[in-house]
Amino acid sequence: MNLILIGAPGSGKGTQSRLLIDKYNFVQLSTGDVLRAAISAKSDVGMTAKCYMDQGKLVPDDVMIALVEDYMSKQSGKSVIFDGFPRTVAQAESLDSMLKKNAARIDHIVYFKINPQILVKRLTGRRTCSQCGEIYHVETKPSSKGHLCEKCGGSLTQRADDKEEVIGERLAQFEKNTGPTIEFYRGQKRLVEVDSMQEPEVVFKQIEKVLDLAN
Ligand SMILES: [Zn+2]
Numbered sequence: 001m002n003l004i005l006i007g008a009p010g011s012g013k014g015t016q017s018r019l020l021i022d023k024y025n026f027v028q029l030s031t032g033d034v035l036r037a038a039i040s041a042k043s044d045v046g047m048t049a050k051c052y053m054d055q056g057k058l059v060p061d062d063v064m065i066a067l068v069e070d071y072m073s074k075q076s077g078k079s080v081i082f083d084g085f086p087r088t089v090a091q092a093e094s095l096d097s098m099l100k101k102n103a104a105r106i107d108h109i110v111y112f113k114i115n116p117q118i119l120v121k122r123l124t125g126r127r128t129c130s131q132c133g134e135i136y137h138v139e140t141k142p143s144s145k146g147h148l149c150e151k152c153g154g155s156l157t158q159r160a161d162d163k164e165e166v167i168g169e170r171l172a173q174f175e176k177n178t179g180p181t182i183e184f185y186r187g188q189k190r191l192v193e194v195d196s197m198q199e200p201e202v203v204f205k206q207i208e209k210v211l212d213l214a215n
Contacts, residue, residue: 001211002104004082006182007112008174009161010123011196012203015135016112017081019204024213026079031064034071045070065094069102082106087177089184108211109185112196112203116171119197124164127156 003026007013020026035053038046045066049059059067064085072080086092099105125138131154136143143150161170185191194206 001079001107002082002099003079003211004086004106004109004185005112006109006178006185007196008114008119008178009170010119010126010167011112011114012122012200013083013112013196015200016196016203016207017083019200020081020207024079026081027075028081028083029068029071029085030083031067031085034067035059038067038070043070061088061091061094064091065098068095069098072102072104086181089180092181092184106190108192109190110207110210111182111185111191111193113193115197119171120164120167123162123167126158126162128159128162129154130157131155 003020005013005017017026017028021028035046035049039050040046045063049063049067052059052063068085082095086095096106122137122140125140127136127138127143128134129136129149129152132149132152134149134151135141136149136156143156145153147156148154149156160166182191192210194203194210196203198206
């Protein structure tokens with residue numbers, strides 16, 4: 001089963017992705033990780049991507065799709081969660097045809113619906129472990145160790161882009177960049193919306209139901 005998770009920054013998408021990976025047999029595909037892996041493996045397509053990046057250029061869609069294809073072929077049938085990809089309608093279309101060629105498909109596209117006011121509150125309170133990346137919240141999920149991570153003792157910091165003045169801009173960017181992709185999937189009646197303003201456990205139950213994993 002392959003999934004695409006789409007959600008604005010702070011929509012809880014990352015948390016839900018982790019929950020799916022912990023409970024079920026998913027691997028997460030983020031384009032950053034795929035790029036880094038291909039470059040360190042010095043694969044042909046990885047080197048092509050590196051050429052563009054070294055010149056400060058965006059990696060073109062066809063190269064990105066080739067990287068994704070390569071990555072998926074190495075997951076030996078594991079379920080993949082796409083996070084932050086596809087970013088554009090063109091990428092969405094290329095992804096569909098690449099999967100089709102490999103007799104695979106995207107089974108579910110989950111969109112994390114948000115309320116912007118609640119989201120701002122959620123984001124400004126967020127603290128991230130500087131070592132392991134664990135996410136806390138000053139109100140809803142404080143660390144029992146204060147300013148340190150419960151898991152690894154790393155210091156908790158507020159990411160620069162979780163600061164209030166930056167958030168409005170990030171939401172506008174998300175809307176601008178991802179809006180057309182959301183409409184593309186909605187038009188194909190493939191988009192399933194979950195209300196991500198609820199507690200993470202409740203959101204997770206909604207997702208399990210969508211994926212037909214709930215008992
Ligand atoms: Zn930590």
